[in-house]
Amino acid sequence: MGKKLTLEQLEQKAIEIREDIIKSLEHAGSGHSAGPLGLADIFTALYFDILKHDPKKPDWDQRDILLLSNGHCVPVQYVTMAHAGYFDKKELMTLRQFGSRLQGHPERTKLPGLENTSGPLGSGLSQAAGMALGMRMNKDHHRWVYVVMGDGEQNEGNVWEAAMLAGKYKLNNIIAITDRNYIQIDGPTETVMPLDNLKLKWESFGWHVIEIDGNNMEAIIDAAAMARAVADKPIMIIAHTIPGKGVDFMEYDFHWHGMPPNHDQAVEALKDLRSLKGKIRSEHE
């Protein structure tokens, strides 16, 4: 990676990424809106500040790994990868289309730079644990595995199998980020299948937990730095995000979990994003 962006530049980048998420989803005519918009700040921080990676050498053997466990949020990853230089932004308009490398859910073998194949929920953390164990066996002590997870997917038993394993082996080279936006397809997470107290759950499995405002760029970058300093536990960053963040009529509304905007809605959404003038203020400030 070249020179790091300033905080203001990162925040501006996150707006541009949101704009391209809206455009590509509208063009695709299907896909998930709320999650990707809520995750835009986290993905911007990851690809433009946190991760050790090289878009020109996606197989570089000393790169950090980023896994997306809740594969339905992949539009935010595609858009951020395109902005980071993995491929031309024009390709974003092929999202979900026949013959595209940008599959509806991510496939590792289709697009260089993707590290896993996901969609069916609850498996990303297990794969992260396998990678973290592999890095230890390979004596790669300066690499990390980052894994972005949904909150709804933590209904899956597979997640807690992985949580136990990472706790047992004290895999401090895993930095997991939960997109805690409190929605899933059928409604609010606490109605569908209550997850709180999520922090205590992860702590009781032997994890170091950091809670942040996941739409605050500075908080995200600080939390990742803190996480890398933890010596003896895997790390869970519970990132409180606003689903649909940046688009007024989508925010907090679980109906936007699995829907794309139509043309009129996309126009309105882009207007919303531009009215922010490159600044998304944290609701928690």
Add this chain to the structure above:
Amino acid sequence: MSNLHLIEDVLAKDIEKIPTRKGFGKGLLEAGKRDENVVALCADLTDSTQISLFRDAFPDRFVEIGVAEQNLATVGSGLAAMGKIPFVSSYAAFSPGRNWEQIKTTVALNDVPVKIVGAHAGLYTGADGATHQMLEDIALMRVMPNMVVVVPGDALEAEKATLALAEDKRPAYIRLAREATPVLTTEKSPFKIGKAYVYAEGADVTVISTGTMTYQAMVAAEMLFKDGIDIEVIHCPTIKPLDAVTILKSVHKTKAVITVEEAQINGGLGGAVAELLGEEYPVPLKRLGVRDAYGESGKPEELLHKHGLTAKHIAMAAHHMMDKKG
């Protein structure tokens, strides 16, 4: 067939019997010595899957997953992504029985070289009963694109198959039996992934068998010889990719086929051969195996008898097939 180096006398009363899982354990230990990237994972069944030999030799390359088969497959996927060749083992009833989707998404579709080791598969699981007698594993794994499916015939072949899979870059499933079964092959017998072997030559009926059932087919060949019927026994340790060339060559000659497996014939070896013959060379076919039923507690011999999978049953089926041919 001399170049196959089989044992001299399949009817010998003192024929050596070893469980295929023991051959796997030995093969994995050797694979671990040959390649430091070979790693092993187990879901709380380390001794009965015989992965304990590897664990004791290479403790740093062994991961105890606990009773968590979904995690077993997916942690294996992560290790493979880091350049490892993971052998992930449990009972077949649980892996791939419970974690099929994880295997599909994170191993097969993801195309990483994880080796799924399904122990205690089939009727040889005996007394444990229906829940543990995994009969659907061949069908489950065979329908998965990218997946290799291997069912060794005896302990020596299981050892060779394990070494071959360790050197192969594809995702794979290997099916193992619990009880000791006769050893038909010798150290010199060949094994290649994707190859079927003509164990006995004959022009009357082709009998295609897999796993431990090949022993029964070979005994049936001896019985039938006395009746004046020459069956051609094809041992088919790789169900996928199926060795269509060897099978079709034989069937062109015999024009009648019997398949034998201690698994569901629906989707199993019987299903695979039926699909091949249906498309390429339709001839009379009899599939011996479990016919849309679950297992139950009992001695393996009792279960094989109930499901018509002894040498006598195979011989009887061959007689019927000869009648059909006219």
